[in-house]
Amino acid sequence: MGPDPTAQRQGPAAVPPFGERLAALVARRESQIVLGLDPDPQRLWPGTSDPGAGADATPAARAAAAVAAHCRAVIDAAGPACVAVKPQLACFERLGAPGWGALEATVRHAHDAGLLVLADGKRGDIDVSARAYGQALVGSTPTPFGDVAGLGADAFTANPFMGEDTLEVLVDAARQAGAGVFVLVRTSNPGARDVEDLPLAAGGTVWEHVARTVDRLGAPHDAEIAAVGAVVGATAPEHVARMRELMPRAPFLLPGVGAQGGRVEDLAPAFRPGRAGGLVTASRSIVDAHARGGAAGTPAAAARGEAERLRAAAWALA
Amino acid sequence: MGPDPTAQRQGPAAVPPFGERLAALVARRESQIVLGLDPDPQRLWPGTSDPGAGADATPAARAAAAVAAHCRAVIDAAGPACVAVKPQLACFERLGAPGWGALEATVRHAHDAGLLVLADGKRGDIDVSARAYGQALVGSTPTPFGDVAGLGADAFTANPFMGEDTLEVLVDAARQAGAGVFVLVRTSNPGARDVEDLPLAAGGTVWEHVARTVDRLGAPHDAEIAAVGAVVGATAPEHVARMRELMPRAPFLLPGVGAQGGRVEDLAPAFRPGRAGGLVTASRSIVDAHARGGAAGTPAAAARGEAERLRAAAWALA
Numbered sequence: 290m291g292p293d294p295t296a297q298r299q300g301p302a303a304v305p306p307f308g309e310r311l312a313a314l315v316a317r318r319e320s321q322i323v324l325g326l327d328p329d330p331q332r333l334w335p336g337t338s339d340p341g342a343g344a345d346a347t348p349a350a351r352a353a354a355a356v357a358a359h360c361r362a363v364i365d366a367a368g369p370a371c372v373a374v375k376p377q378l379a380c381f382e383r384l385g386a387p388g389w390g391a392l393e394a395t396v397r398h399a400h401d402a403g404l405l406v407l408a409d410g411k412r413g414d415i416d417v418s419a420r421a422y423g424q425a426l427v428g429s430t431p432t433p434f435g436d437v438a439g440l441g442a443d444a445f446t447a448n449p450f451m452g453e454d455t456l457e458v459l460v461d462a463a464r465q466a467g468a469g470v471f472v473l474v475r476t477s478n479p480g481a482r483d484v485e486d487l488p489l490a491a492g493g494t495v496w497e498h499v500a501r502t503v504d505r506l507g508a509p510h511d512a513e514i515a516a517v518g519a520v521v522g523a524t525a526p527e528h529v530a531r532m533r534e535l536m537p538r539a540p541f542l543l544p545g546v547g548a549q550g551g552r553v554e555d556l557a558p559a560f561r562p563g564r565a566g567g568l569v570t571a572s573r574s575i576v577d578a579h580a581r582g583g584a585a586g587t588p589a590a591a592a593r594g595e596a597e598r599l600r601a602a603a604w605a606l607a
Numbered sequence: 608m609g610p611d612p613t614a615q616r617q618g619p620a621a622v623p624p625f626g627e628r629l630a631a632l633v634a635r636r637e638s639q640i641v642l643g644l645d646p647d648p649q650r651l652w653p654g655t656s657d658p659g660a661g662a663d664a665t666p667a668a669r670a671a672a673a674v675a676a677h678c679r680a681v682i683d684a685a686g687p688a689c690v691a692v693k694p695q696l697a698c699f700e701r702l703g704a705p706g707w708g709a710l711e712a713t714v715r716h717a718h719d720a721g722l723l724v725l726a727d728g729k730r731g732d733i734d735v736s737a738r739a740y741g742q743a744l745v746g747s748t749p750t751p752f753g754d755v756a757g758l759g760a761d762a763f764t765a766n767p768f769m770g771e772d773t774l775e776v777l778v779d780a781a782r783q784a785g786a787g788v789f790v791l792v793r794t795s796n797p798g799a800r801d802v803e804d805l806p807l808a809a810g811g812t813v814w815e816h817v818a819r820t821v822d823r824l825g826a827p828h829d830a831e832i833a834a835v836g837a838v839v840g841a842t843a844p845e846h847v848a849r850m851r852e853l854m855p856r857a858p859f860l861l862p863g864v865g866a867q868g869g870r871v872e873d874l875a876p877a878f879r880p881g882r883a884g885g886l887v888t889a890s891r892s893i894v895d896a897h898a899r900g901g902a903a904g905t906p907a908a909a910a911r912g913e914a915e916r917l918r919a920a921a922w923a924l925a
Contacts, residue, residue, distance in 0.1 A: 349755045351752040352752050377736050377737035385711060391705065418645065424702040434648075437701070451766075454796055477733070478773060484813065
């Protein structure tokens with residue numbers, strides 16, 4: 290048995306590349322499901338909304354404690370059917386410094402549960418700022434008081450609009466940490482047609498152009514699954530085969546299953562380089578499973594049931 | 608004399624639109640300079656690196672206290688020649704929860720100094736996540752424990768890659784707060800050619816297409832300066848006139864002056880709708896002015912001198 294792919298990183302030499310870690314963990318857990326964590330303080334699971342934070346704490350501190358408790362409960366319930374969690378950074382940032390603390394606690398809890406963490410912030414910026422995002426998400430920051438560890442995510446999402454030089458800095462930071470980058474290629478929202486789908490004078494579309502960049506950034510392709518992946522909306526299954534053609538080794542992060550209308554059965558081409566080639570992201574469809582008609586039992590039981598249903602459906606396809 | 612454009616917002620009815628607030632403050636302060644704050648814990652001004660945080664505090668807490676002290680000192684030195692500050696969120700996020708606390712302190716100090724705050728995070732995401740970013744940056748988040756105030760920024764930067772529906776949510780959140788949005792259109796880095804400059808089958812480039820979206824999102828144009836602006840790299844002055852043609856009322860945020868090679872003298876078309884139409888962003892050229900050969904005196908004196916030089920140069924042009 291190889292090294293534990295969820296082990297905390299000791300340094301560059303100690304960490305296998307992200308693609309290897311991902312493929313090993315998908316095989317070990319028999320799951321390609323990524324549990325989206327988008328906590329809304331007004332819609333937390335019962336029993337987590339009053340986690341015992343002092344009533345004299347600020348609203349931000351109390352809400353952040355409740356959000357952290359909710360995320361722990363969701364991970365405990367649905368995590369066993371998943372390979373990773375995907376916290377949406379916006380949902381934590383809106384609670385300020387305590388919210389960032391809740392994010393850090395959620396990352397630790399997910400790692401303790403044996404899950405990878407994909408930080409969903411869709412960052413992108415010029416050189417010096419991109420380096421700072423790399424330090425924040427997967428690296429550490431040297432300071433006169435000692436190194437400050439970042440979030441310790443195993444991968445993060447990135448936005449390609451500003452060009453390849455901005456992505457390269459993020460990819461370099463990720464590689465040094467044994468982490469991965471999922472670049473937005475063709476997303477699951479209706480607005481994907483506005484920029485991503487634009488036909489180019491040279492042929493193809495903006496998203497096909499970005500897909501080639503993603504493939505290039507993932508080279509050399511010395512592993513079955515690259516460290517540079519793509520965010521590919523599950524709501525446009527007609528594109529998945531073309532994406533796989535353009536990015537043969539990239540792991541695809543496939544949001545849009547469930548609440549946004551995508552069906553896991555439409556995603557078969559994603560799994561061509563191996564099961565870890567297609568990661569099926571689901572958030573509301575798992576966390577809110579209890580609220581849908583006919584779902585039985587507690588939020589935790591309904592979430593576990595829906596996550597297991599998705600897991601089995603994806604596993605059977607690949 | 609009208610209402611104080613830097614006054615803290617009491618609610619939607621109490622706040623004039625961002626374009627009006629910006630134009631009034633530019634006129635009052637006779638400045639179009641935006642002070643970029645990209646604090647690197649290894650390169651803080653002397654005297655701010657040991658701000659008296661307890662030696663038993665964590666490295667993150669000590670570094671965050673030093674960063675906050677540095678930003679206060681920079682604002683006190685260069686702020687009088689500026690109309691706004693632009694904190695780079697990545698530089699604070701890399702210090703975790705204490706870093707977000709330093710960001711909040713920096714926002715408060717800038718407001719106390721009479722400056723607007725443009726939060727530079729280049730966010731962009733689908734509906735529910737975009738709403739969360741709006742809450743985090745310019746709004747507030749309802750929770751069972753009371754509303755949690757966001758950062759209280761006066762404007763923020765946004766990434767258009769995922770399409771108009773993602774921008775609309777951010778623009779709506781901003782309008783409700785009397786805040787503005789600066790959308791990436793054509794940035795100052797070499798990689799701008801990779802996606803932004805791509806020629807489209809229908810004619811024009813990706814950035815020209817995005818520019819039309821920015822103009823549309825800023826409508827109705829009932830003020831001289833719209834609430835929806837554009838990030839327009841000062842390193843490509845040949846594009847500025849075309850951008851003004853496509854976005855007649857958008858305020859332009861012009862990074863790249865100084866350290867990235869842009870010259871304020873090349874930016875005249877930006878100022879066509881009025882002086883507030885062109886905001887000149889400078890970070891390292893101001894904060895590191897003392898490190899350049901020939902600059903006299905303390906970091907504070909050198910920063911104040913460089914900010915004033917830029918202010919006078921831009922003001923003379925418009």
